[in-house]
Amino acid sequence: MGHSSKWRQSNMAERERDLHILWLPGTASCYGLQATWGMGNQLYVFPGRNPILQEDGVQAHNPEATEISEVRWDTDMHDKLIRRLVNQSHNIFMMLQSQAADASSATLKQQLVKCSKQYRSVMKACSMDLLEASDNTADEMDIERFQDQLKVFEMQELIWSLCEILFIDVAPGGRILIPLLEWLRRHFPVGFQIFKDILQQEKPEEHREYWECIYRLILQGEVEKVRSLLARHPARQTDCFLSMEELLKKMPLCSSNYKGSSLSEFEMKWRHWREDCERRLEEGDFATNKYLETVARILCGDNTVFSHLRDLCQTWYHMLISKLLYQNPTVKANDLQYYTQDCLDDFRCDGMLGDLDNILIAVFEFDSHQVLKECSGFFTSFWFAAHLTDLLHHGGCLKSHRLVFGSDLREYLLLDYAASLMSHKSLWQVGVDYLDHCPLFGRSYLEQYIEHMSYESEKKAVKLLHICERRNMTSQVKSICKVMGMRLLHNDRLGAALTWFLKSKDVAFATLVAEKFLTQYSDKGKFDNLDLIDNLGSSMLLSNRLTFLGKYREFHKLYEEREYHAAGHLLFSLLTSRLAPREFWITLLKDALGLLQLRELVYGSKQTCEMMHCLEELTKDTKHLEAGKQTTDLSELQENISLLQVALTKNLAKAIVTEGTVHPS
Amino acid sequence: MVSVINSIDTAHEDMIHDAQLDYYGTKLATCSSDRLIKVFDVKGGQQTLVANLAGHEGPVWQVAWAHPMFGNIIASCGYDRKVIIWKETNGTWDKLYVYSNHDSSVNSVAFAPHELGLVLACGSSDGSISIVFSTGDGSWDAKKINGAHSIGCNAVSWAPAVAPNALLDQSGKQQPVKKLVSGGCDNLVKIWREEDSQWVEDQKLEGHSDWVRDVSWAPSIGLPKSIIASCSQDCRVIIWTNDGTFNNWTSKVLHKFNDVVWHLSWSITGNILAVSGGDNKVSLWKENLEGQWVCISDVNKGQGQITDGQSAISS
Known part of the structure; x- marks a missing residue:
């Protein structure tokens, strides 16, 4: 551990997310405040309190x-x-x-780098949108809000890209400074902006910030740009300028040039060059020009000159990279933390470090857990911490550190991020996908959320149903189907209700609807929703009552198609297999009446006997016949029974005769 | 960042005692000392009063929503010793059933998980708890736990129907859990279970030194443990946990507040506890990365000097 971290800990206690306090408008109530939960991160808050017991002695008004x-x-x-x-x-x-699930570790690394860059470009695009929105509005409140959000995005990009350099897209040993310099240039563009400005001047050297710009550029290793500025100076042919030009030209560049050569080769070249710089400085090459002398001292890595130029570095981490560039250009990533303290000391005014400083220090210390913890506390949304954590998790940069209650840091943050989306009218669908990737709690969280998701429309219910079906959430599927089915049932939409109960294979309610269909038929003598019943297929097997409904409808179809034998046979089997509910027998027998009265014989003697048996059973057990019937109905019923008795007896006689004719015994 | 999105003027003529959202967070039922229950439509940021339910003859203490598969049903209880079950049909709310078998003020009502059917628990100042249930053919029946808490029962809350270890045990069908927790003026938290169709005491949890004002059983979130939160006149909130294997409940004081804690409620996923009380604050508590319960947010009632109440202030 670097000494910087000790210093940090002594200055800052382990910190949780800042506590947000919301003050509600209005006057204080002396009765307290209560709250009730909504969906996701939502509360309804009201003054008031729970029951007042007599012993409380409070008068409520x-x-x-x-x-x-x-x-x-x-x-x-x-x-x-x-x-x-x-x-x-x-x-x-x-x-x-x-990709993480499929890819081998070698290809995964490339994918991670790609994803990391994509995340950053999305952040960038968002910044651009904010910038545009900020430019296009006159509302000062809005501008302030957009600017605040922009600042947050800038900080997030700064942290993310540093993490990318140190954790994800790690440069080979000793070459960490190249990406760090790029990082620096991207986030500290002032020098480059002045540079562009100066180039447009007729007399560049007269620009107020000519030398300052040179310092800024050299601190970021922008040697070519410095050379081009010096070459525009009228004194460029003087000895001191020529000497500087020679040094800059010979500087072993930290760029592509040294990618080809080996590290030790580079180190040797660098040592020679540094010695040359020091020699020229000592010999007074730049004594005539104090600005060039400062540049030379930077090249020599002189500590005091960096402290001097503190303000041009703006931050301690700029200074860190600048110093390393000239003092230790082949520094190893793991050693970066040993150099932070000096730079922090230079910038420490009141002894307090900001959140951003702490996060960056933790990154330089490779303390990924600390980075993520600090980030989740610092940024108001969980977006940043959750996505960065996930990326680092797949990159193997997080120790699989189980938290006390079971899940790990990645899941903890992803759950929080998903929760922040669940209360939104459309973003909840995105939240669902994140919950899917939380192995421990994701599923039960999703189950709870789904149970509380409203679905006024059929479309949304179907959407939710698919989500549950794909995840095999049987209990939620049942619950959604039941709620939808019950709603439709209450509105007497039997067919639609049945469709929902069939979806969840709800036996009890499918039976209930089938019974309602049958009652409807008994009352009205016809079926509604014929299509549905005709196309029940194998789903009719869900409940006996439903099977009966389906078969009974099949009988009607056969009868209409004049397939009397098939119809008669089906009716007979419905009656004798006891599939038909008792109270429906009389209806079935009445249907049989039509078949019995046909010229051709449908039922043989055996079948006729059995049907007579059924009728007898029915007349004995009158409760199934009389239930809820008016006296007029009863007399009609009696009439039907007598009609049947006559028809069956006639049929029996006819059958015996016919059977006797065909098969003489 | 915490912020106020909307506010609803309930137009109650006296103190509000409870407000409950229906299962889907689209309707809000409120009840008050003005003897009324009001139902608001709160979909999509709109607040419309859809019903005024009058029927209680005294302050109404609590309201509860049944699972939507039973239709739109609300239960309410109050000082008039009554529990009223209300049902909406085609936009009109009517009394479905009135239970008046308590001898004193009824302080708490809670519907059981839907897996158990249309079942309701009521806690009363007469010290008893009633379990009221629909028999399925339109009539209602009740069982009573007499002397559940001496001096009075202040709160009831049902256990989730799915057993905490259900995820580990996927063999066959599980019987839904039928348990509830109650808190009362005997400073106790008690867990009850149904055994051979009788309600018996399962556990007695001692930890509070004054009346227990509210108890809340946390939703099951896939961990093999049960969690109950209780709060009391002694200004403390206690989190009770059971690992599911033995009837061994361990307690942990969440925090000692500066004033009486009246009310507790768990978020949908059971990871955040909202605590509110006499100190005019609602605070949100969450288990942090180290397993400690920490306060993540505070909502305070303004003290008058802060007029710009619409903005959040970070401490």
Whole structure:
């Protein structure tokens, strides 16, 4: 551990996420405050309290305080401009998860680098949107909000890209400074901006910031740009300028040139060059020009000159990279942490470090857990910490460190991120995918959320149903189907209700609907929703009652098609297999009446006997016949029974005769 | 960042005692000392009063929503010793059933998980708990736990129907859990279970030194443990946990507050606990990375000097 971390710990206790306090408008109530949960991160808060017991001795009367406030938090992602970030990073996240599952470790590294860059470009795109929005509005509140968000994105990009350099896209040993310099240039563009400005001047050397710009550029290793500026100076042919030009030209570049050569080769070249710099400085090559002398001292890595130019570095981490460039250009990534302290000392005014400083220090120390913890505390949304954690997790940069309650840091943050999306009217669908990738709690969280998801429309119910079916969430499937089915049942839409109960294979309710269909038929003498019943197929086997309904309808079809034998046979088997409910027997027998009265014989003697048996059983057990019937109905019933008795007896006689004719015994 | 998105003027003429969202968070039922229950539609940021339910003859203490598969059903309880079950049909709310078998104020009502059917628990100042249930053919029946808490029962809450170890045991069908927890003026938290169709005491949890004001059983979130939160007049909130194997409940004081804690409620996924009380604050508590319960947010009632109440202030 570097000494910087000891210093940090002594200055800062382990810190949790900042506590947010929301003050509700209005006057204080002397009865306290209560809250009730909504979906996701949502509370309804109201003044008031639970039951007043006699012993409390409080007189309740406070008619002014009857307002309820809807409170939400972690809503950063609900902002229209930020939603793009949610959707695009969701795509990257999903791609990464599937790649991490399939790819070998070698290809995975490339994928991780690619994903990391994609995440950054989405952040960048979002910044551009914010910038544009900020330019296009006159509302000062909005401008302030956009600017704040922009600052957050800049910080996030700064941290993310540093993590990418040190954790994900690691340069081969000793060459870490190249990407760090690029990182620096990207985040500290002032020098380059002045440079462009100066080049447009007729007399560059007269530009107010000519030398300052040279210092800035040399601190970022922009040797070519420095040379081009010096070459525009009228004194460029003087000895001191020529000497500097020679040094800069000979500087073993930390760029592509040294990629080809070996590290030791480079180190040797570098030593020679440094000795040359020191020699020229000592010999007074630059004594006539104090500016060039400062440049030379930078090249020599002189500590005091860096402290002097502190303000041009702006931050300790700029100074860190600048110093390393001239003092130890082949520094190993793991050793970076040993150099942070000196730079911090130079920048320490009041002894306090900001959150961003702490995060960056932790990155330089390779303390990934600390980085993520600090980030989740610092940024108000979980987007950043959750996605960075996931990336580092797949890169193997997180120790599989189990938290006390079971899940790991990655899951902890992903759950929080998903929770922040669940209360939004459309982003919840993105949240579902994130929950899928939380192995421990994801599923039960999703189950709870789904149970509380509203579905006014059939479309949304179907969407939810698919989500549950794909994940084999049988209990939720059942619950959704039951709620939808019950709603339709209440509105007397039997067919639609049955479809929902069939989806969840709900035997009890499918039976209930089948019974309602049959009652409807008994009352009206016809079926509604014929299509559905005709196409039940194998799903009719779900319940006996439903099977009966389906078969009974089949009988009607056969009868209509004049397939009397098939119809008669089906009717007979419905009756004798006891599949038909008792109270429906009389209806079946009445249907048989039509068949019995045909010229041709449908039922043989044996079958006729059995049907007579059924009729007898029915007349004995009158409760099935009389239940809920009016007296007029009863007399009609009696009439039907007599009709049947006559028809069956006649049929029996006819059958015996016919059978006797065909097969003489 | 915590912020106020909307506010709803309930127009109750007296103190509000409870507000509950339906299962889907689209309707809000409130009840008050003005003897009324109001139902608001709160979909999509709109707040519309859809019903005024009058029927109680005294302050209404609590309301509860049944699972939507039973239709739109609300239960309410109050000082008039009554429990009323209300049902909506085609936009009109009517009394479905009135249970008046308590001898004193009914302080708490809670619907059981839907797996158990249409079942309701009520806790009363007469010290008893009633389990009221629909028999399925339109009539209602009840069982009573007499002397559940001497001096009075203040709160009831049902255990999740799915056993905490259900994820480990995927063999066959599981009987739904039928348990509830209650808190009362005897400073105790008690767990009850149904055995041979009788309700018996399962556990007695001692830890509070004054009346227990609220108890809340956390939803099951896939861990093999049960969690109950209780709060009390002694200003403390206790988290009770059971690892599912033995009837061994361990307690941990979440925090000692500056005032009486009235009310507790768990978020949908059971990872955040909202605590509110006499100190005019609602605080949100969450188990942090180290397994400690920490406060993540505070919602305070303004003290008058802060007028710009719409903005969040970070400490």
